[in-house]
Amino acid sequence: MAASTLLLTKELPTLDYSATTERFDMTWEAPLSTLLGLGRAAGADFVEFFLERVNYISCLAEEDLITSISPKLSTGAGVRVFLGKADCYVSTNDLSFNGLKAALEKALSIMGLSLPSPNAYVPEIYLELLRDYAIAKGKDAWLDECSSIQEMGDILLATSDQLQKKGSHIQSRRAVYFRDWQEVLVAASDGTFARDIRLTQSVGCNLLCADGEHRTSNGLRDGNTSDPDFLRNWNYDHATNNVSEAAGNMLYADYVESGTYPIVMANHFGGVIFHEACGHLLETTQIERQTTPFIDKKGEKIAHENLTAWDEGRSEDAFGTIDMDDEGMPTQRTLLIENGVLKNFISDRAGSMRTGHPRTGSGRRQSYAYAAASRMRNTYIAPGDCSVEDIFNSIEKGIYCKKMGGGSVGPTGEFNFGVDEAYLIENGKVTKPLKGAILIGEAKEIMNKLSMCSQDLSLAPGFCGSISGSIYVTVGQPHIKVDSITVGGR
Amino acid sequence: MQVKELANYTSEIAQKLGIRKYDIYGSSADSTSVQVDRGDPKQVKAANRSTVIVRVWNDDQKVGVTTTTDVDPKGIELALSTAKEASTFGVTEYAPDFSPEATKPLPEVSFERFDPVGVPDLIERLVGAEKEILEAHRAIASVPYNGLSQQDIDRFYLNSEGALREEARTYAALYLYTKTEQEGKKPRSAGSFRMSHGLKTLDVNGCVKEATEKTISHLNYQKIPSGKYRVVFSGEAFLSLLGAFSNLFNAQSILDKQSLSTPDSLGTQIASPLLSVYDDALHPENVGAETFDGEGTPTQRTPLITEGVLSGFLHSTGTAKRLNMKPTGHANIGAKVTVSPHFYHVSAAQPAQEDYTLEDAENVVFIDDLSALHAGVSALQGSFSLPFDGWLVNKGERISVDSATIAGDFRDLLKSIIFVEKELELTPGGVCPRIWVDNLSVTGE
Structure with missing residues (x-):
């Protein structure tokens, strides 16, 4: 249902917003423009909603075993209300219309404002046509194109194995990877309406070497945004060479004189x-x-x-x-x-x-x-x-x-x-x-x-x-x- | 969050998904915080958030894990099925299991809970504190980092064998960090932090007084020559270092060979006999006391160093089993269970050969606060090189030290302790007296 310029606050409970929770798309325009209108009608100078979904996974290889696979799923939203130069920020896990409205109401009350009375008009906030960087740059497929858990494990174990072959006096060796997929939607009372998908990945390895009282810990980490093939193409041979060489150099290093x-x-x-x-x-x-x-x-x-x-x-x-x-x-x-x-x-x-x-x-x-x-x-x-x-x-x-x-x-x-x-x-x-x-x-x-x-x-x-x-x-x-x-x- | 309701629908969903063994650790928090800037509210934040971590055991007894913020039935179903999928890649060797103590009675601890106060009250208290500091000395130009917060936290643990624990706490916290401006001098800064169960019992005056006095004490400063010094660590500074090298007692780190200790280190002299250290979640001064850990194991007082001898490790269920010991209530669940301390209690173990006081000492460096621990500590090498806030003390006279670092090996430091004072200082991470250490390298000019 589209927001109407003639919407009265008493009509809010009868609205049937059905924004999808599987992705942030145009179905969010009506509920968000209504909420932004409510915030402005309450007297806020500026209101902004930030919606986020995260699908994160990390993987750890220690010696010759995968010892941790940690997926994290997260959804949430934050509403920011400005009154003059002062502002307030309220966050919640509840992305339903009523959940977001409750967060808005709390933010307004903190600023000394309250939702308009039952017969008040809710001004429509004209949001721009959704500026969708995810669609414009083909990011919607990224999550599916990333390395599988099996691939993560294989690459990290191969990395750890290379450390074993290249290092000396090894006490422990590790390889780590994470993939952080984030979808965000921003809607604000100045008409801002934009969506993006970010894909951040990082992979690295670490070597702890010890010989008597001499110890050194050396590591390396590479990172990337926007390439689902990043882990597949990661040059772990180069990385393990680098780490092993540094560990070899630093194991018997003297302390620097201040x-x-x-x-x-x-x-x-x-x-x-x-x-x-x-x-x-x-x-x-x-x-x-x-x-x-x-x-x-x-x-x-x-x-x-x-x-x-x-x-x-x-x-x-x-x-x-x-x-x-x-x-x-x-x-x-x-x-x-x-x-x-x-x-x-x-x-x-x-x-x-x-x-x-x-x-x-x-x-x-x-x-x-x-x-x-x-x-x-x-x-x-x-x-x-x-x-x-x-x-x-x-x-x-x-x-x-x-x-x-x-x-x-x-x-x-x-x-x-x-x-x-x-x-x-x-x-x-x-x-x-x-x-x-x-x-x-x-x-x-x-x-x-x-x-x-x-x-x-x-x-x-x-x-x-x-x-x-x-x-x-x-x-x-x-x-x-x-x-x-x-x-x-x- | 209604934990019993969550337990019920989780059980139904697990049955539907063919999952027979699972556990969940979670928390929900309702929080409000304010910051001010020269008398006006700057930013107010409020949040109502929940997080749970779900572990699922498959038929091969391998474990998969998923964390989610979505705790309604739909979110829990997705988390359980994702964890089940991840369990395919779980470890077979030393796979985690339920804590045998997850259904044992918990220690009886009573805490006062406070209702939250309104945001205007929080702002008024913080504006008042800021004003008092700004009026205390004309060199104090601002309190750029400040915050007053209150929080209501519920945490719980449940598993498919009927364990169900929950506890609720309220907290209030205040921090005040100043900045000075004086013609021809460098800006100086100092701060203070307080925490309590509610605003009503929060020591706002103490926090203001400490931040003010520390700031004024740093106004006159000088460089000190580089060299070896007798150093006195405040309780907070010593606990910062102890925390940075906590792998010494961390059984998981030891088993992972990511520690300065090995299983055989137990019983060896690692510090001066003057020093004893416990971890004690239930210490009466611990505002954040928790009665059970992430596996549902009751927390307890755990000796770590007794008269300089390494006398205990911090354990999860898994590490305790591997080292043939008992879990100590220090586990955090995850795909890999980790171990961490709750609240240190550092104390004098034996009478020293000689008592020292800052009033009589000559040319000692008194370190109030260490910074940049994430950059200057090599936890696996044992070494540290850290900037600090502190004073050069000569027969009771203190001059603030400008831009200096202290460096050394933590194991050598523990053995070079010459005196442990009696009076305990309360910090967020534990209680600890001042610790005197000989012969540490300070880089000044």
């Missing part, structure tokens, strides 16, 4: 430094909280002139790629820093409303349990003019951070991240392996010390936890030089 060093950060996951040290501070949520030193720096130089950086959602198959954000906005390619000058912030709807920075298609969330917030997508430092050799040759004594661990940035702009695989640089040459290094710095200072960028940009998958939950992102960079940074060690 101090201040120039460092070279490898491309690929080395990009986590920019993600933590700068990317988070360019999210409008940080402006709202006044926890970024870059609040009023748009148009000003905040980094070394050799540094240009992007955040975008459009690189094909990258881990942070999305066709639309979780507020229904098509994703963009956003220039963050150009030759050291701050050009743009990363903004969602609420961030735009509260800070004035335009939306960038960056409203993201882990699931319906969270309101969207300004979050990064594929974030990376652009290639520069130097060669990798130029960078190493500029260092007499320093540290080569070949593989980064995770990191974080605090409310004062101080950041830190661990280095999983590090080497000493002496006179431009990589010499002995080092372990136990953690890099510590302050965003404002470090940005001016990123002085050299090579040409070998490479992207790596990552997981970013923040205000709207854990989301899939890409970090990336070419090889870069940081002139000096504090390295914590022994």
Whole structure:
């Protein structure tokens, strides 16, 4: 049944909405436009519904056994109500019309509003023609085209077997995979009506080696969005070579001597430094909280002139790629820093409303349990003019951070991240392996010390936890030089 | 969620699908939280959500699992059939089984439950707390991370052999993290957290006081020279480290060879004899006390380190069976059952050769809080290198330490404990006194 402009609230109980729960399609237009109309009639300035279905599975191989197959099925919705610049978010598992209406009513009551009286008119919200990225890009078949449980098991066991053959002093070996299929529908009182399907997959392996008191744990993870054949085509031979070699190098590594060093950060996951040290501070949520030193720096130089950086959602198959954000906005390619000058912030709807920075298609969330917030997508430092050799040759004594661990940035702009695989640089040459290094710095200072960028940009998958939950992102960079940074060690 | 009703229709659906053996662990939560920004509500969140995890045993006694948020009969039917399908790929060696203790009587524990208060009340309390902090010192410019929440949680376990346990709790929690701004100085930050069974008993004043005092104590700061220091860990900081290296006592990690211990480590001296550690879900200070675990096993006080000797592991039904011990009530069900601690109780075991106090100590580093544990801990290597908030203490005088890290090997740290204070500090993860450790590497300048 289509919503009518002359609908009275007392007629609501007689409506027979029959939206399908098997997929989010046009049958959702009538109930959602009615609910949005109810929210507006109650006095809300803006109302948004986010509906989500998830079909997730993970698989774990340990030694020569599959020890875990974990499917998760989830459906839910969230309703966000704005009154002025204040907002409220209510989530529920109940996707029936009455369930969504109850969630709306709760959100309205929290904002001091109530559903209109029985004889009040419900204004129709004219939703746009469903913008269906799933149909436009043929995503509806993705779930069926993904690897079967049997295939998952076979590939992970083959990976674990390769680790056994290539490694030495092995204490344990693991291979892991997950597939996260997500269907989302966004409808808002400004007419937004959009649907998408996301398919995120990740596979990796890990080796724990021990010889007496010497221990090392090394791993690798690859990721993809939008390729159902990703696992089938995964090059586990390359991955296991990489992990085994790293474990061999690091098993007998010395602890790094703490101090201040120039460092070279490898491309690929080395990009986590920019993600933590700068990317988070360019999210409008940080402006709202006044926890970024870059609040009023748009148009000003905040980094070394050799540094240009992007955040975008459009690189094909990258881990942070999305066709639309979780507020229904098509994703963009956003220039963050150009030759050291701050050009743009990363903004969602609420961030735009509260800070004035335009939306960038960056409203993201882990699931319906969270309101969207300004979050990064594929974030990376652009290639520069130097060669990798130029960078190493500029260092007499320093540290080569070949593989980064995770990191974080605090409310004062101080950041830190661990280095999983590090080497000493002496006179431009990589010499002995080092372990136990953690890099510590302050965003404002470090940005001016990123002085050299090579040409070998490479992207790596990552997981970013923040205000709207854990989301899939890409970090990336070419090889870069940081002139000096504090390295914590022994 | 009506658990008995769910048990009834699950039984009918299982019969229809030809499933004879299954169990379900689940929870439903009703929660509300508010955040404020300089006197105004910033965001209010509310949620009503349920999650259940279903395990199904097939005729070969292999287990399949599915998690779902859809707990009506249709959702449970889909979850049961998906779990049945997944059971084809279940393990044959050491397959999980029901806990033999899933029908044993539970310990009697009484908790006060509170009705939720209205959102305006939550906002008013939080705005008041924020205002008090902002007025406490002119350097405190904002409280950028704050939140006041209340939650009503029901959890249950049931299985096809008639076990059915459920319990309900209410919680309220408050966190306040400040940020300072002073001309010519770096911004500083400090915070505090409190949790209780309801807003009525929540120590809002204590949280405000702690956040304020800590922030002010960090206003004057300095770099410290890198070197080896005598270090005093606050209860919270020590429990952070202990939690990060909990594979030491985790029987599943030990059996998976993902631990610093082996089954033979039991009975060996792993720490100074001054230290004893228990895990005790039912500790009177544990606001989040649970009387049964994910397999329905009653929780209990479990010794882990007794006078420095590794004296126990945390077990599920499966790990206990494999190591010929009893389950301890620490299981989380899943395709692979995992084990995790509930609430640590760290205490002094033996009198120390010498008592120390921060009032008399010279040139010691007092660590209040460790950060970036996910990045700076190598749990399988035993090493850590972590940024910290703390002070350099000289005869009672404290100067905040700027941008420093502490590094070491956790096993060496346990053996280098020279003093365990008596007064326990309550934290969300347990109770623990200050712990004094000699000769740890601090990187400053």
